[in-house]
Amino acid sequence: MAVKRPAVAVAAVIALSLGGAACGGPTDQDGADGRAEAASARSGYLVKIENCGTTQVFEKAPSRVVVMNGASVAEVSTLLALDLGDKIVANQQSYGTSEVPGRAEAIKKLPTGGIKQNEAFDIPREAMIGLRPDLVLSTTSYGFDAKNGFATRDELKNVGARTYVSPQGCHDENSKLTIEDSYGLLRDMGRIFQVSDRAERIIAASRKHIAAVSSKVSGKKKPQVMMLFTNMSMGSNDFSSVVANGIYNDILGKAGAVNAFASASKTSFADLSKEKVAVTDVDALVVIAYNDPNPAAYAEKLFKEFPQWSAAKNHMYVTLSDSIYLSPDNDLAVERIAKKLHPDAF
Numbered sequence: 639m640a641v642k643r644p645a646v647a648v649a650a651v652i653a654l655s656l657g658g659a660a661c662g663g664p665t666d667q668d669g670a671d672g673r674a675e676a677a678s679a680r681s682g683y684l685v686k687i688e689n690c691g692t693t694q695v696f697e698k699a700p701s702r703v704v705v706m707n708g709a710s711v712a713e714v715s716t717l718l719a720l721d722l723g724d725k726i727v728a729n730q731q732s733y734g735t736s737e738v739p740g741r742a743e744a745i746k747k748l749p750t751g752g753i754k755q756n757e758a759f760d761i762p763r764e765a766m767i768g769l770r771p772d773l774v775l776s777t778t779s780y781g782f783d784a785k786n787g788f789a790t791r792d793e794l795k796n797v798g799a800r801t802y803v804s805p806q807g808c809h810d811e812n813s814k815l816t817i818e819d820s821y822g823l824l825r826d827m828g829r830i831f832q833v834s835d836r837a838e839r840i841i842a843a844s845r846k847h848i849a850a851v852s853s854k855v856s857g858k859k860k861p862q863v864m865m866l867f868t869n870m871s872m873g874s875n876d877f878s879s880v881v882a883n884g885i886y887n888d889i890l891g892k893a894g895a896v897n898a899f900a901s902a903s904k905t906s907f908a909d910l911s912k913e914k915v916a917v918t919d920v921d922a923l924v925v926i927a928y929n930d931p932n933p934a935a936y937a938e939k940l941f942k943e944f945p946q947w948s949a950a951k952n953h954m955y956v957t958l959s960d961s962i963y964l965s966p967d968n969d970l971a972v973e974r975i976a977k978k979l980h981p982d983a984f
Contacts, residue, residue, distance in 0.1 A: 715967065730753065737974065804819075825837050860896045
């Protein structure tokens with residue numbers, strides 16, 4: 639059973655309609671930065687990352703990384719995929735399950751820093767400063783907004799920590815995310831930790847896998863898919879966690895499907911009435927589990943509620959977790975959806 643949270647809290651952790659005010663302006667190249675760059679140049683290690691309106695300068699590989707929650711596992715999964723788990727001193731991310739064998743267990747074993755989360759289900763300012771991080775990762779700029787009880791990017795800079803907001807996270811919400819943004823996160827972490835070769839190998843393997851799957855479903859009739867999070871409310875209507883836009887649609891397209899509700903909203907998620915859902919013929923469900931141990935039960939519940947759907951008549955659904963969002967493993971989501979919707983192609 640998924641944990642039901644108040645709509646405001648869910649919006650906070652699921653990274654929807656998040657304000658970009660915490661991004662701030664470009665980082666000043668003051669004397670301290672100049673001295674750091676000079677030292678880095680002498681040591682041969684100098685990495686600059688342009689991120690959310692700031693220039694983050696790394697004179698050495700971070701060794702005390704804090705990963706904020708953000709209802710994501712993109713950042714922690716990317717670090718683990720790059721064999722950088724030993725750099726994490728506090729991780730707040732978990733989906734409870736994963737398409738990658740052993741990933742959920744590996745995340746569970748990471749240190750949490752003994753943090754008591756605030757009302758936004760993340761690391762409060764004082765606790766963050768006390769962790770003495772040298773790099774803090776946040777899914778969106780929400781995680782650096784003082785109004786939400788978090789340490790700002792400037793405050794963290796003053797205690798020696800660099801900060802990073804994941805691709806598209808500077809904006810109000812993530813409707814423009816694509817698989818390329820997952821690769822962007824991999825590349826940035828590869829540069830910061832000087833393991834770009836590992837990042838490029840993962841990206842190349844993912845591209846090859848997705849291309850192979852897409853070629854098999856090319857020309858096939860594309861089912862109309864409804865994608866939504868299980869047992870989660872983010873708005874005023876019965877179905878406020880239905881996906882409308884973003885990386886999800888990129889993945890669906892490569893798997894030979896289309897989003898039945900792509901036009902229902904210009905943002906990432908649509909807030910739909912039961913009546914709107916009932917009159918839309920859905921060929922298949924993609925149910926996303928966020929800390930829900932039994933997403934299949936949610937699919938069965940929807941089939942009983944909407945028996946007129948083609949999906950209900952054919953019992954057609956796919957359950958996914960971490961691979962469907964910003965992730966180093968989007969290729970697994972593409973394959974899983976394609977195999978379910980087009981079994982004759984495999």
